[in-house]
Amino acid sequence: MKISIASALFDPAGHLLVDIELAGSRLDYLSRRISRSATLDGGAYVVDNGYTAADADFTIVFKPLSPAQRSTIERLITLHSEIIISTDRGCFLGHIDNFRETPPTMRFLVKKQLSEV
Numbered sequence: 001m002k003i004s005i006a007s008a009l010f011d012p013a014g015h016l017l018v019d020i021e022l023a024g025s026r027l028d029y030l031s032r033r034i035s036r037s038a039t040l041d042g043g044a045y046v047v048d049n050g051y052t053a054a055d056a057d058f059t060i061v062f063k064p065l066s067p068a069q070r071s072t073i074e075r076l077i078t079l080h081s082e083i084i085i086s087t088d089r090g091c092f093l094g095h096i097d098n099f100r101e102t103p104p105t106m107r108f109l110v111k112k113q114l115s116e117v
Contacts, residue, residue, distance in 0.1 A: 001088065003027075003060070005073070008082035008093060016072045024061035024105070027087050031055050053092065053113035058085070062104035073099055073106070084114065091115040 001022055007014035033049035065073070076083055077096050085092050091114040097107040 004084075004086040005076065006084050006086075007076055007080040008084050009080060011080065013072065014076055014080060016069055018065070018069060019063040021061040021063055024059070024103075026059040027089060029056035029058070029110075053110050056092075056110040057097070058087075058092075058108040058110065060085075060106045060108060062106070065104050070101070070104070082111070083108070 002017055002019055004017050005015065030051070032051050033055065035047045037045045039045050062069075073096075077099060081095060082093060083096055085094070085108055092108075092110045093112050093114055094108050094110040097109050099106045
């Protein structure tokens, strides 16, 4: 599967299209903002604040990267705080938390979902 990674601010050298490994990648996080507290009567009080894509964090395992692709990822990390990632599940604005070269893996923290599929 291919995904697009680009800077949120215009940067002619700040984008790339990469192949990822589906086996190790996690791009399908769904959760609701729920908290539960025990009550004195043995029950529970539940607060459900609904769904938001901002609770997601994506783990992206890349197929082998070329030196140019690795350089672009390093450029994005060092120069841009907000990144846009486009996947088969939609387009997401967020931040790169970390990048490891061996195996090439990136963690992306979603700030908001920009589009629906």
